[in-house]
Amino acid sequence: MGEVNKLRFPGQKDPPYQPTKLLMIERVKPVYGNPYWEKKLLKHFKLDGQKREIAIVKNIPEVNNLLWRIKHLIKVTPITTPDGLPEEGDYNGTWLTEHGEFRVSPRLRVDPKRIEATEQFYEDKAKFDTETLKKYLRVDRSNGPNFNCLLLANG
Template identity: 50%
Template structure:
């Protein structure tokens, strides 16, 4: 009699393990170029516009020492062995390598609030800690100043560092 009671209970209660995957397979997702599927919550929900950054600022936050050799190799490839910050292109190969060392680095997208720099703007731009690349025209060096510097460096009358050291030492030793 005990067997009949347990067998009827197990037959009446269905057990389904994979109903979550069936639920997602019912809805059509939206595929993005990154290779992932976005499932909207509502049918009327508008898909978010994704404007991926062109460059990432990668900052090492954990020590280099004590990591496996494959993680050290990735950090060396990004030149994060001694330096703390590197600029990395946003391409699938780099994103895959950054995914492997994401626990060792901090990744911030680089934004251009003053517009993207040209070849002439590279010397007068700087990268802030929050990932903004600022182009500052005040950092440009005028041609007059460059010419004056070259004239001063190449002037034969000017005393160079070695001559100044020798003359100063002679004065120090003579006393008068």
């Protein structure tokens, strides 16, 4: 009576499996109607907002113990890297699919020249900011906008 029935054949082993480092968790049940300790765990993982929001957590025993307590409220998906990991600090052209695949695409990378041009555009003092445009482009209903002020202010 104290024995455990084994469903395997003698000598049968599990195939080798390498666990993933990260997990994608997604809330699939409502927060309302659950006890306060489950709501507290959902808030801890920042899953107390909209339904179907995701959170990325480490696959470690401490986190897995917390996820076990709310397993009926969430969906856990291991994050795989079929294209390999990107280089450290270079995460341009990467995205996470809804199936937990962390994809890397060289076609989506942003050219460093474009990033530099954007930074120069934002730092340029010659362009008008929002307050200046509001000041000079106020519409006088009888005369229309005063474009002469823009020309004088710009240079």
